[in-house]
Amino acid sequence: MARTTRGGEERRGLRLALIMGGALLAASLASSLMARAQEPDEEDENNRAALVAHGREVFHHICAQCHSDKKGVNLVGPSLYGVVGRKAGTEPGYAYSEAMRNFGKVWTPEELTHYLWDPQAWIPGVKMHFAGLKRKYNRHAVIAYLETLHD
Numbered sequence: 001m002a003r004t005t006r007g008g009e010e011r012r013g014l015r016l017a018l019i020m021g022g023a024l025l026a027a028s029l030a031s032s033l034m035a036r037a038q039e040p041d042e043e044d045e046n047n048r049a050a051l052v053a054h055g056r057e058v059f060h061h062i063c064a065q066c067h068s069d070k071k072g073v074n075l076v077g078p079s080l081y082g083v084v085g086r087k088a089g090t091e092p093g094y095a096y097s098e099a100m101r102n103f104g105k106v107w108t109p110e111e112l113t114h115y116l117w118d119p120q121a122w123i124p125g126v127k128m129h130f131a132g133l134k135r136k137y138n139r140h141a142v143i144a145y146l147e148t149l150h151d
Contacts, residue, residue, distance in 0.1 A: 045140055055145030058138050066128075069149055077128060081149045083107050088123075099125030109143050116142065 045051055059069060059080075066077040073079050078091035086107055089100040103123050105111055115122045116139045118132040133139045 045137060048144065051141050051144040052148055054137075055141035055143065058133070058142050059145050062133070063142065066130075069145075071151075080146055082151070083149070084109065084112070084143070084147045085150075097125055097127045099123050100127070109147070112143050112146070113139055 059067075063080065066075055068075050068079045069081055070079060071081040072093065073081075074091065074094045078094035078096070083091075084107055088103040088105055088107055088111075089096040100123060107115075116133045119126055119128040119130055133142065
């Protein structure tokens with residue numbers, strides 16, 4: 001029996017669709033695996049360079065929406081240049097909330113870890129309305145990056 005041209009075209013179209021679908025799936029999987037390989041694991045916390053690099057990335061994706069990492073450049077939030085070791089609520093030229101001005105502590109890595117988990121819970125009444133960095137590695141990475149921002 002001879003095949004009809006239409007049936008042959010349909011089968012070729014189906015084969016082409018399957019091949020293209022498979023190629024797209026393979027490309028998607030490869031891209032996903034490459035992206036996953038780029039994500040640092042918790043063990044990378046001992047690799048300071050990777051920690052700081054990840055912190056810079058998190059800072060620029062999340063924190064930079066309101067904060068600058070440049071000295072003296074206040075945005076919606078104060079500049080975070082030199083924040084580690086600075087007394088809370090003292091960045092020149094920024095209008096802090098009363099709660100932050102009265103906090104009275106120095107920003108140590110430990111204080112920042114608590115604050116970045118949930119700013120409103122750690123210092124009730126602050127202007128920073130942010131849900132917080134819930135992933136411990138991201139908090140530690142951002143703090144490691146902030147520690148590099150100084151004269």
